Amino acid sequence: MNQHSLKKSQEFSQFKILLPILIPIIFFSLLPLGRGIYLGFTDYTLGSSIKFNGFENYFQLFKDHYFWKSFQVGIVWTIAVSFGQLILGMGLALLLHSGIKFFSIYSVLIVIPWAMPPIIRGIVWRQIYDPDSGILNSVLMHLNMIMHPINWLSSFEHVIPAVIVAGIWGGVPQTTIFLLAGLKNISTDVYDAAKLDGAGIWTKFSKITLPLLKPTLAAVLSLNFLWNFNSFGLVWVLTQGGPGGLTRLPMLAAYEEAFRYGYVGYAAAIGNVMIIILSVVLYFYLRIQFKEQVKA
């Protein structure tokens, strides 16, 4: 068999094995996705016929004050939550990796937020932040840190930090587990050598751990970026995007446009703009990964 037909037959036999995943992927992912991207270039509203209108949606988006605000909130939220998760996750991973006592108890406890569906995360934090019966106000008033109960989720100054704290909380476990796995992949020989050279904790961290962990850190941070930018359930339960649209993340904005007002085409256009932003994140991630591979 010559090279060409060998490749052909390989291609075909792989196609056969992949068929059970290709069919659902095509029907439930690729086709709807292509259709969705196309809808972003139409004036489709629920119940009407679909008409192509080119870039009309995007000119409108450009002038839409609410859209800009929602993207602004989305980016603030995404950056704050992703970095918060990374920093806390890194701290936890280092602690767990340091041969800490009670490791097995801790490793079970830290996954608790992850085990809760986003809707329930929202329910819990709404209860904590509740102005009248919430425990946060009770504790702060007991400690004399505040005089009057604060309405965390409906005050303009407090709502964004409040939502971010809840958002970080939900993603710390995943981040920790991924980083812990990354730490375990670093060979202990490197540390032993550094110890012989008399390196301190900080030197070991900044000169060995951090550089060797860079690919994992980049992967975790990019994935968190993608997931947080697309998040919906938690904030939906906490604030429904309020007060005054202050926490209206892009997904909530798109959901409202499509299902409250019926502007499906417009909502799809918002989705298309989100793809552009997320592709930029993905591009940087791939570049870092690629550079690492070239080095290695």
Next chain:
Amino acid sequence: MRTNNMQEIVLKGIRQIIMLILLIYLVFPFIWLVSISFKSTTEILTGGMHVIPKDFYFDHYRSILNDSNLIQSVFNSLVVSIFSMTIAVMIALPAAYSLVRFKTTIKNVVLGWILASQIFPAILIIIPLYMVLRYLHLTDSIFGLTMVYVVWELPFVLWMLFGYIKNIPLELEEAAFIDGATKLQYVYRILFPVILPAIGATAIFAFIISWNEFLFALVLMKNPENITLPVQLSRFTGMEGQARIGLLAAASCLATIPSLILFTFMRKGFKSGLVAGSVKI
């Protein structure tokens, strides 16, 4: 040497203290949820800082048993999650194997889809998906939602299995092929038991992805008999508000238990770095 020892002890103490602070942040919200699920509605609404309820109150849990809508939604969630998890893992296993072994164009297409699927906002898929499902007469059906979740889990399942299978030595399959096994026989009879722990971990993640999923279920399921647990719980938060918070807390605790049990099973996995294979992206 002595000062070194002192340093070590102080360092250990500091570590435990930082750990404790982080644990309070991570664990307390759940403890609080459990706590209010055992409080009477009056006690919840008066506030206060008692983690242990003044009187243990079990009526919220009792009323869950009487709430047929809630029971139905738990059942729906279980069915959808278990079936989608099983289907996703079973069809992904040979696929992941072939993605590791063959270097063809389709391989790159599938790997590209796995990565790209993470950046597409669900909102873009959801409306056309509704149209596709309507065409197939699968709207508002448990089976339709199961298939949607299979595809929703696939990128993750494929990626994890891909990572594990990559580390399996080639000799294993060469031996199997010499004994006359076909590729599918090798995958299901030999590879499957060898990477069973990894498959278990993958399946757990797949289960939790659909158990937690909200947006698709919210949009695709309309009939009250078909809705899943997260959607059912979100209905409580809107209309009745604080009046049924105890019931809501109790139901939320129950909804957390399956994932919590599964994660506890995986504890060994975290320790041995089982998850590591999948994270080498």
